[in-house]
Amino acid sequence: MNKCRCKRIVLIALVACAISFFLVWSGEQDPQAGWIVIENVRVFDGQKMLPRATVVVNNGRIQAIGPSLAVPVGAEVIDGRGKTLLPGLIDSHVHLWSRDTLRQTPVFGVTAMADMFTSVEFAAGIKKDQEAPGPHPQAFIVSPRTLVTKAGGHGTQYGLQIPTLENAAQARSFVDARIAEGSDFIKIIYDDGHVYNFHLPTLSREEMAAVVAATHARGKMAIVHAGSLKMCREALEAGADGLAHLNFDDAFDPDFGQLAAAKKAFVIPTLSVLASMSGDSGAAGIVSDARLAPYLKDNDLQGLTGVFSFKTSAGAYTAAERTLKQLHEYRVPILAGTDAPNPGTAFGPSLHGELALLVKAGLTPSEALQSATSIPADIFGMKGRGRIAPGFIADLVLVDGDPGRDIDATRAIVAVWREGLRVDRAAYRTLVERERAARKSQSAAAPPSGLGEGLISDFAGGKIASNFGQGWMVSTDSYLGGKSKAELSLVGDGVAGSQGSLRIEGTIAEAGAIRWAGAMFSPGTSVMAPANLSVKKALVFWAKGNGRSFAVMVYAQSLGFIPKVQSIAIGPEWREFVCPFEKFGLAGFDITAILIGAVNLPGDFWLQIDNVRLR
Numbered sequence: 001m002n003k004c005r006c007k008r009i010v011l012i013a014l015v016a017c018a019i020s021f022f023l024v025w026s027g028e029q030d031p032q033a034g035w036i037v038i039e040n041v042r043v044f045d046g047q048k049m050l051p052r053a054t055v056v057v058n059n060g061r062i063q064a065i066g067p068s069l070a071v072p073v074g075a076e077v078i079d080g081r082g083k084t085l086l087p088g089l090i091d092s093h094v095h096l097w098s099r100d101t102l103r104q105t106p107v108f109g110v111t112a113m114a115d116m117f118t119s120v121e122f123a124a125g126i127k128k129d130q131e132a133p134g135p136h137p138q139a140f141i142v143s144p145r146t147l148v149t150k151a152g153g154h155g156t157q158y159g160l161q162i163p164t165l166e167n168a169a170q171a172r173s174f175v176d177a178r179i180a181e182g183s184d185f186i187k188i189i190y191d192d193g194h195v196y197n198f199h200l201p202t203l204s205r206e207e208m209a210a211v212v213a214a215t216h217a218r219g220k221m222a223i224v225h226a227g228s229l230k231m232c233r234e235a236l237e238a239g240a241d242g243l244a245h246l247n248f249d250d251a252f253d254p255d256f257g258q259l260a261a262a263k264k265a266f267v268i269p270t271l272s273v274l275a276s277m278s279g280d281s282g283a284a285g286i287v288s289d290a291r292l293a294p295y296l297k298d299n300d301l302q303g304l305t306g307v308f309s310f311k312t313s314a315g316a317y318t319a320a321e322r323t324l325k326q327l328h329e330y331r332v333p334i335l336a337g338t339d340a341p342n343p344g345t346a347f348g349p350s351l352h353g354e355l356a357l358l359v360k361a362g363l364t365p366s367e368a369l370q371s372a373t374s375i376p377a378d379i380f381g382m383k384g385r386g387r388i389a390p391g392f393i394a395d396l397v398l399v400d401g402d403p404g405r406d407i408d409a410t411r412a413i414v415a416v417w418r419e420g421l422r423v424d425r426a427a428y429r430t431l432v433e434r435e436r437a438a439r440k441s442q443s444a445a446a447p448p449s450g451l452g453e454g455l456i457s458d459f460a461g462g463k464i465a466s467n468f469g470q471g472w473m474v475s476t477d478s479y480l481g482g483k484s485k486a487e488l489s490l491v492g493d494g495v496a497g498s499q500g501s502l503r504i505e506g507t508i509a510e511a512g513a514i515r516w517a518g519a520m521f522s523p524g525t526s527v528m529a530p531a532n533l534s535v536k537k538a539l540v541f542w543a544k545g546n547g548r549s550f551a552v553m554v555y556a557q558s559l560g561f562i563p564k565v566q567s568i569a570i571g572p573e574w575r576e577f578v579c580p581f582e583k584f585g586l587a588g589f590d591i592t593a594i595l596i597g598a599v600n601l602p603g604d605f606w607l608q609i610d611n612v613r614l615r
Helices: 003-025 099-108 120-131 168-181 205-217 229-237 256-262 271-277 298-305 316-329 349-360 365-371 374-379 407-411 425-443
Strands: 036-044 049-058 061-066 076-079 083-087 089-094 110-115 140-142 186-190 222-226 396-400 413-418 455-457 472-476 485-491 501-508 516-521 538-545 549-556 564-569 575-580 591-599 603-614
Touching: 036 396, 089 349, 089 374, 099 110, 099 349, 099 413, 099 425, 110 374, 120 140, 168 186, 168 205, 186 205, 186 229, 205 222, 205 229, 222 229, 229 256, 256 316, 271 316, 271 349, 298 349, 298 425, 349 365, 349 407, 365 374, 365 407, 396 407, 413 425, 472 485, 472 591, 485 516, 501 516, 501 591, 516 549, 516 603, 538 549, 538 591, 549 575, 564 575, 591 603
Parallel strands: 036 076, 036 083, 089 110, 110 140, 186 222
Antiparallel strands: 036 049, 049 061, 083 396, 396 413, 455 603, 472 516, 485 501, 501 603, 516 591, 538 575, 538 603, 549 564, 549 591
């Protein structure tokens, strides 16, 4: 795709999204947070459940809590009977790339987050906003900003130019530079990718330990993303303060919980993303929950139903649950984190799913609530958050029912306050409804002229062309900073002796989860314009190749320029491939592009495709 054109398209999308959020949030109440009294309400104070209390708030802070308190003159009084008041929820593992996210999550009761890697400049802007005088309708964050990884290692695949560690001797100066940039803690990557069949450069054990030591010398926390159980053990043995995930393999160690407890470490299990890696993106039942569904935008739905293009080994999720039970037994601090926006997740609603998965794995509902309130607030130094007590910031969530008995009651949100100001959830819901109406109208658009029986290309006319749309072009990861390459050529060796086929050959230059090169077809009236292909149910084509890591990537306007990916195994003999749109979680009414090519693993590749059609 033309790099400049793609940037213009993305810019237009971001501007449109920003305007939408301005419309929702510009109608906020008077910025002076007045007296609020919530009477006769069940209160989870961050550590325990109080069966009945009154909570008094003024000027963005909790003023008092008790069984019977005087109501100030002019206060807004809320009857809390049958309801529970919670501290604002904290998601302890996300990756933030947009300010819109910080305004979305409070709608779902998530008022603070621990980002685990983003742009240094983006995080600096957010921190500047947080330090300015209020009000602050957006969620509060802490962040390491960038992370510590090797050249070509995990974290380098997202198009950001980030510093990488060369050797253990560099650890001290590297950590010093990150702290000078404003890192709240240091995030370390210790993952060679083998548990999901990648081969990624990673820190050596010596280098990882040197970074942990350098971090502690500067009085900061070291949190490690470790791929396997063996690597998790090694991170703990090196003195890591916490693990950003449970391990991704199916290994189990009966002494692991004892080791974590002895090292006084904490763990963020990220069960939501582990479930998605195992192929189960609906484990927590978020999409079908009527209490949350009206607030889910198209991008949320796509994220929640997404799965990774690879799967972890059989039994990996069960092993994670076993390990979590063991950590619980040894009283290792457990923090609720989702790893949004990875496949199977969405910012805000997924934390409610994570709480349910933690309870299913053995935590009590009250322990799960602690994992999303007081525990992360203490560990990440989020002063004034995570509890309902005098002097604390009035980040509050009022829900119907008792989540101390039924953890899913956190989804029955009645009201949310951020620094004592009520979040306008009704306006947000109206925005979602308008977006859905617009999509429905779009789905009524006529299919492309020339779609007919569904033939896209048979490559028999002596040129690379298509029956409709904008034809075929090279697409690579270059606009995300990658160096992969591809070339297209017409050859005569078609399927079943046909006159022609399209040969795609090139190189994936480096390892990474977002690396690709291939041939892209745009079905609309211009490149990346949406086309209604919903009268057809599947992409069908014939292919042969050199047996590398290949995939079909489908782009849709509702995906926000992040494709759905389906891995395919293409061998040296012609074979027909059928890829139903429903396997991508798509109805087909807003398809912007279809790409067939090589992904992720570095090296040279070739493949040929023929008789590409929709049916």
